[in-house]
Amino acid sequence: MPSNEQIPHDKSLDNSLALMQEGYLFIKNRTEKYQSDLFEARLLGEKVICMSGEEAAGIFYDNSLFQRKGAAPKRVQKSLFGENAIQTMDGEAHIHRKLLFMSLMTPPHQKRLAHLAMEHWEASTPKWEGVKQVVLFDEAKKILTRIACSWAGVPLDEQEIAERAEDFYNMVDAFGAVGPRHWKGRRARTKTEDWIKSMISDVREGKLKAEEGSALYEMAFHTELDGRQLGTQMAAIELINVLRPIVAIATFITFGALAVHEHPEVKVKLQSSDREYPEMFAQEVRRFYPFGPFLGARAKKDFEWKEAEFKEGMLVLLDMYGTNHDPRLWDRPHEFRPERFKEWKGSLFDFIPQGGGDPARGHRCPGEGITVEVMKASIDFLVNKIAFDVPVQNLSYSLVRMPTLPESGFVMENIRWK
Template sequence: MPHTNQMPQEEGIDHSLSLLREGYLYILNRRHSFNSDIFETRLLGKKAICMGGKEAAEVFYDTDKFNRQDAAPNRVVQTLFGKNGVQALDGQPHKHRKEMFMSIMSPNEIEKLTAITKKQWELAVDKWEQMDKVILYEEAQEIMCRTACEWAGVPVQEDEVKGLTKDLGAMFESAASIGPSHWLGRNARNQVEKWIGELIEKVRAKEVNPPENSTLHRFAWHRDLEGNLLDLETAAVEVINILRPIVAIAIFINFTALAVYHYPEERKKLESGEDKYAQMFVQEVRRFYPFFPFVVALVKKEFTWKSYKFEEGTLTLLDIYGTNHDPKIWDNPEVFNPDRFAKWDGSPFNFIPQGGGDYFMGHRCAGEWVTIEVMKVNLDYLANRIDYEVPDQDLSFSMVSMPSIPHSKVVIKNVKRRIY
């Protein structure tokens, strides 16, 4: 029997409220006070392990050690994820479903997506030039919703766009909320799942014919390991697993706008149009600003790590925000400094804004490449292609509400396309 030690332990019956109160900083605060990258606590009435940092990420993404089935709380499944989606699969069924997602992430498809994103920005700028003021968060969601649907082969009527944008937004805005906002998210999910399910039925009946490589086509015709088509609800959940997070890029558009505004000397470096500066800027936006606080899994079977025992079935949280702000990994983590990425070693475990590890074998975000490329287009518009004023407003953002969105939703005025 290996010798085991007791993990640093948070005293008390339950700390779910502290987690809600401290939000993105809950794990990091305790990692600092315990002077340990791992500690034990109690959440939702049960023992839970919280951990962060590079080595913690390495063990968390070892698929022999952790499972995802039944790990996420029901309220997150009912709003953000949907039932029977890729997030809750393990082993071969996960690998097979994940291949379906990764099959649409080819360089060719991503190029199509960035071309659509540019087209939608051009159309939006035409409109914004006529508007008194632009609430960037709302407009960005609409740009991304139109982009997502066109790329995914999902036909939407003009009069449906605003409603769909709101519904997809509600799914990620409501995951951590309680009360009416949470129910808004659940209703939105039910409605969109029904609509996409009907669309998939029409694709299978050849009444709707999306392009061959599109999400809608591939997911409608995907077969599971037994050779069966996915049931309509699951197929709809997975199509939404593409549409919803593309709309969520609107949050990064808001943070990109903040960074462009608050760090003019970094913005200046973008004027050359060189991809390396845009890449580093986008990486730093993903590292610096809060988005996903943590990811969760259950211990698959008992193991010992760093002399600490992980008991089977224990809920385990990996600190995403805290790993991206870990002073052992990043010099001056609270400074916005894109240049730090010139020296980054590319490790899949120390920079994890969209999860870590392997895309195909593990749960790392299927849309990370897409997010980076789309963010570069957004950045180019916000930094180089349009001029605008940023009037007085509350640009602060919460470290508690999840997801965090700048309080004013970033208002811009007098938008003008730059003439070169």
């Protein structure tokens, strides 16, 4: 049996500090240096195999080889996902719960959210007309919190929107953080879980009416394979796992605005009547700009692949950013070119901004359709419904900070109806 001496080993005693210092490029820097799709490293004292590319993604999403249980560190569960949530499940139990998520993310739900997004963007415009500056990212977070809660059947008072929006985003922002940012995310999760938990209890006790088919109703009354209802805490965690990713679309919308600003030719095409172009644009924003850096899983059993020995229980990281910028998969990957999606064949493993594989059977995010539709509506609003000036500001973004964003949040001035 081959030993892992045959695959590149990163020489460092522990790569944890390098990962924090290199962020999105940590895996990519090494696959390029070693001219290999995979290498072994040590993170927090543990042997880890890091890998990148379409073939690696295909292996990573093979449910007979990998499982998610034990892959997400507790610190990520306590801020981003919630403890023991769907992202940590495997097998039939995972598929059963995934079907619940899929039922809430069908094309009619996607269209409804896109329609709500446009309504709320338009309703915000009169308020912006008299204001000197508006930060797009901050506005997007609030609007997406409003529409996510309205669509899900979650009651939300106008005066709490800014605070709830901040909490939803702080959970996401804690992903790659240590220190204050991490603790902020944990506090936000505790607060949000308490809020949603009391709502789930009220729905179950009949004190709060939830419409059948709404996310609030479906989470409150979902039964597991053994016929038992989800515990109140777990129902709250999973409802947050529906709401939080909708609020996180604010990042893609902000990067979308940056793309339009930096590529005037793209703006012209978005103003034309080409019906395919907005979809290609949204996909290229998701491919080109950094969102998720990597994903983790653990080997289910001992096996070999590409002369590497995967031991049962071993942690494996899949490079999302590097795969989306792999020159073998994407012609001139560091150019922003929406037209590339005209020829794209829709592989499950070459384009993985929110994970890869089949969303119905595996761990790919079931909310990609919602992301794309809400992005399309939001960019349509920014390009075709209003006009604004973009003052001098710092629009750069760091590939070290995970997750990242244009530094200024994209400031707009002199906003007016077209």
